[in-house]
Amino acid sequence: MRVTPRTLQKYKETARPIVTLTAWDYAIARLVDQAGVDVILVGDSLAMVALGYENTLPVSLEAMIHHTQAVCRGVEKALVVSDLPFLTYQESLSQAINTAGRILKETAAQAIKLEGGHPAMIDTVARLTQLGIPVMGHVGLTPQSVHTLGYRQQGNNELEATRVTQEAISLEQAGAFAVVLEHIPATLAQTITEKLAIPTIGIGAGNYCDGQVLVTADLLGLSEKSPPFAKQYLDLGKLITDAVQSYSDDVRTRQFPPNLVP
Ligand code: KIV
Numbered sequence: 001m002r003v004t005p006r007t008l009q010k011y012k013e014t015a016r017p018i019v020t021l022t023a024w025d026y027a028i029a030r031l032v033d034q035a036g037v038d039v040i041l042v043g044d045s046l047a048m049v050a051l052g053y054e055n056t057l058p059v060s061l062e063a064m065i066h067h068t069q070a071v072c073r074g075v076e077k078a079l080v081v082s083d084l085p086f087l088t089y090q091e092s093l094s095q096a097i098n099t100a101g102r103i104l105k106e107t108a109a110q111a112i113k114l115e116g117g118h119p120a121m122i123d124t125v126a127r128l129t130q131l132g133i134p135v136m137g138h139v140g141l142t143p144q145s146v147h148t149l150g151y152r153q154q155g156n157n158e159l160e161a162t163r164v165t166q167e168a169i170s171l172e173q174a175g176a177f178a179v180v181l182e183h184i185p186a187t188l189a190q191t192i193t194e195k196l197a198i199p200t201i202g203i204g205a206g207n208y209c210d211g212q213v214l215v216t217a218d219l220l221g222l223s224e225k226s227p228p229f230a231k232q233y234l235d236l237g238k239l240i241t242d243a244v245q246s247y248s249d250d251v252r253t254r255q256f257p258p259n260l261v262p
Helices: 005-013 026-034 061-074 093-106 119-130 143-149 158-174 186-195 216-220 236-252
Strands: 018-022 039-042 079-083 111-113 135-140 178-182 200-203 211-214
Touching: 005 018, 005 079, 018 216, 026 039, 026 061, 039 061, 039 211, 061 079, 061 093, 093 111, 093 119, 119 135, 119 158, 135 158, 158 178, 158 186, 178 186, 186 200, 211 216
Parallel strands: 018 039, 018 211, 039 079, 079 111, 111 135, 135 178, 178 200, 200 211
Antiparallel strands: none
């Protein structure tokens, strides 16, 4: 059965941790879905891991739609959430509706994610959810604000902790079905997780959250630079280089291909 926001809510209520990973194309999405994750996020981190940009800012809505379509073709079970790219939703409510609407109409994603929990964004989330668009929020370190926040931990003083907590609560009140908590202290993530009725999905936020998300390229060892809180489970980069070198040696020494006898 397909995972839905309602499934995630049940998982929170029964304390079953929610497994989330990113995907950026058909092949990765198929494997990640077959492995049984609950949520597949077409994160705008694909700007870096699939398109070679320095940060998430340059990725276009067209590129996100293109990659989300490919991911959806590979997914049968997981809930697919697609990120709204930088400056395709912050300008006005109608811009946000148009962007989120395009993602849901032109791809098979079932939900969108957007960054921030300041009052204007809360209004946007309220309107999108009223229109029937499931929204995942994202607070703490918000990579689209790299030029103002950097990539440093957020919420590690009282003022910031209060702000991040309030943003998460406001997102829930506006109708978000889950909130990503990125790079905040574990104790703060625990407090927020206990205060919210909706699930929290942590990344660099300790293990008290209702679920966890990792960028799949970091997990597989395909990223050039990974954040300090990521865990690499495999060195796929080395396996690929080794395989390509073996192939190159075989071609250069004429060991491959074998000559087929007619
Ligand atoms: O773009 C992304 O991959 C994300 C995750 C880090 C949560 O937003």
